[in-house]
Amino acid sequence: MAMTIEERLQRLEDIEEIRQLKARYCAGCDDDHNADTLTALFVEDGIWDTPGLAYCEGRDEIRNFMSNLAASGRIRNSAHMVMNPQIEVNGDTATGHWRFVMAYTGNAPDGSVQFHRIIGYYQDDFVRRDGKWYFQCLRPRVEESDAYSVEKSKFD
Numbered sequence: 501m502a503m504t505i506e507e508r509l510q511r512l513e514d515i516e517e518i519r520q521l522k523a524r525y526c527a528g529c530d531d532d533h534n535a536d537t538l539t540a541l542f543v544e545d546g547i548w549d550t551p552g553l554a555y556c557e558g559r560d561e562i563r564n565f566m567s568n569l570a571a572s573g574r575i576r577n578s579a580h581m582v583m584n585p586q587i588e589v590n591g592d593t594a595t596g597h598w599r600f601v602m603a604y605t606g607n608a609p610d611g612s613v614q615f616h617r618i619i620g621y622y623q624d625d626f627v628r629r630d631g632k633w634y635f636q637c638l639r640p641r642v643e644e645s646d647a648y649s650v651e652k653s654k655f656d
Contacts, residue, residue, distance in 0.1 A: 514589045517633045518596055518626055525638070526580035533575065535566040543627055547637040575616075578604035582622065592628040593636075597621060600640070608647075619644040 503511070521541060528537035539559045542548070548556040548565065556562045569575060582598040602618040625637040 511589055514594065514628075514633070515587045518587050518589075518594055519585060521626070521633050521635070522582060522585070522596065522598065522622075522624075525635070526582060529580050530578050533566045533570040535563045535570065538566050539563045541635055542638070543629060543634045543636055546635050548635075549637065550640045550642070552642075573607045575604045575606050578602060594626040594628075594633070596624045596626065598624075614647045615649070616645065616647050618642055 525538065525541055528534045528541070531537060539562050542559055542562055545558055546562065548554065548562050554565050556565045580600060580602050582600045584599045586597040588595050599621050600619075604616050604618075605613055606616060608614040620640060620642040623639045623641060624635060626633050627636040628634075
């Protein structure tokens with residue numbers, strides 16, 4: 501059966517709110533993994549799950565992980581770039597899939613600064629609570645990650 505104009509409008513509004521939620525997540529990560537900003541984007545029992553890095557269940561674990569990551573200096577001056585969103589809304593739940601590229605600087609074991617890039621995707625679950633969308637489960641999946649060197653330009 502065809503959707504009514506009201507249903508179509510609600511679907512578009514939901515998709516846009518989820519896009520904005522993802523943008524706030526990226527901004528929080530790029531703000532030195534601001535634990536307060538990031539934690540507020542999840543429902544109380546939300547999950548942040550990256551194999552090989554961390555599995556956090558609940559806002560307290562997510563907050564602790566993000567705070568520790570910021571304090572470590574491993575990731576500084578990051579830029580999260582997400583693209584190609586595929587968002588499916590089903591009432592008060594939704595799923596989202598994005599491609600991402602992340603560039604960042606970080607401290608190397610010898611104390612020098614290294615430049616890094618990550619390529620991967622996000623597979624996320626969302627839930628609407630009290631009229632607002634939140635992450636239920638955020639799953640960054642890294643396909644490729646490595647340090648790279650930067651040579652001075654001959655134009656410098």
